[in-house]
Amino acid sequence: MDHNRDIFDGMVLFCAVVDQTSFSAAAKLLGHTPSHVSKEIQRLEARLGARLLNRTTRRISLTEAGQIYYDNARRMVEDAGAVQDRLHSLGDRPFGELRMSVPVIFAQSCLHHWLPEFLERYPEVSLQIDISERRADLVGEAIDLAVRIGSLPESDLIARELFRTPGVMIAAPSYLERHGTPRFPEELVGHTLIDFSFHQTSTHWELHLPDGGTTRIPVTPRVRCNAAETEKVLALMGVGITRLPELACRAELENGQLVRLLEDYQRPASGVHVIYPSKENLPSKTRAMIDFLVEKSAGWRGK
Numbered sequence: 001m002d003h004n005r006d007i008f009d010g011m012v013l014f015c016a017v018v019d020q021t022s023f024s025a026a027a028k029l030l031g032h033t034p035s036h037v038s039k040e041i042q043r044l045e046a047r048l049g050a051r052l053l054n055r056t057t058r059r060i061s062l063t064e065a066g067q068i069y070y071d072n073a074r075r076m077v078e079d080a081g082a083v084q085d086r087l088h089s090l091g092d093r094p095f096g097e098l099r100m101s102v103p104v105i106f107a108q109s110c111l112h113h114w115l116p117e118f119l120e121r122y123p124e125v126s127l128q129i130d131i132s133e134r135r136a137d138l139v140g141e142a143i144d145l146a147v148r149i150g151s152l153p154e155s156d157l158i159a160r161e162l163f164r165t166p167g168v169m170i171a172a173p174s175y176l177e178r179h180g181t182p183r184f185p186e187e188l189v190g191h192t193l194i195d196f197s198f199h200q201t202s203t204h205w206e207l208h209l210p211d212g213g214t215t216r217i218p219v220t221p222r223v224r225c226n227a228a229e230t231e232k233v234l235a236l237m238g239v240g241i242t243r244l245p246e247l248a249c250r251a252e253l254e255n256g257q258l259v260r261l262l263e264d265y266q267r268p269a270s271g272v273h274v275i276y277p278s279k280e281n282l283p284s285k286t287r288a289m290i291d292f293l294v295e296k297s298a299g300w301r302g303k
């Protein structure tokens with residue numbers, strides 16, 4: 001038999017019988033028949049291996065084992081009732097700790113600016129945020145939701161697209177002044193390149209041609225790293241050319257600190273998704289964050 005059922009089955013019925021000092025009164029209170037209550041108490045005693053009640057035709061009384069069981073069971077029943085009342089009082093109001101995982105560039109470009117409003121809007125929600133480029137295991141690590149950029153692997157997770165961000169090839173004007181501006185993909189050969197490398201090392205950059213085809217350019221990056229922010233900082237300092245989601249460098253492109261390169265050969269836009277384990281019994285705190293991210297992303301969808 002399931003261990004939890006061994007512990008809890010009959011506990012509420014037993015406490016009701018003791019409180020009401022009657023099988024029939026307990027049965028009426030809980031909507032059962034007296035015979036059902038009597039059988040459940042017998043099953044409880046059999047599971048515990050102890051007699052809990054002395055029964056006569058006129059009254060019932062607790063045995064020594066019954067008194068010990070009642071004192072402890074009563075506290076458990078009261079605590080469970082208090083928890084249930086607390087949940088009912090909250091209704092659909094978000095509460096509790098929300099655990100989420102987001103990539104660094106999303107945190108820096110979006111989430112940092114949005115969080116104060118979320119925290120003010122939902123004062124009973126606390127946040128634990130893993131900001132990194134790693135692919136966290138939502139189910140294994142009990143993470144409520146994550147934000148991911150780019151293609152998603154096949155899984156049972158639910159994904160909702162927030163917006164799309166184009167991929168851009170970029171460099172600082174200072175670098176281009178010293179080394180020239182590539183006009184065609186093959187002119188990348190010989191330039192100093194900075195590449196994102198997490199699980200594997202790329203030997204080619206795939207670029208999309210204006211006619212819809214693709215071309216693969218062999219690359220030997222001077223720097224490989226697993227942080228988009230580092231790629232951007234090196235590009236800003238004039239070290240070389242790199243590729244980033246536009247999300248990571250839009251401000252620097254707009255103010256001229258970085259320049260777009262080979263715009264006719266860019267990769268298609270990548271989706272920015274919020275993912276979560278299941279739609280079934282989705283906690284209100286998780287639903288609140290998902291709806292909030294969708295709401296705040298509206299401005300990015302129009303850009």
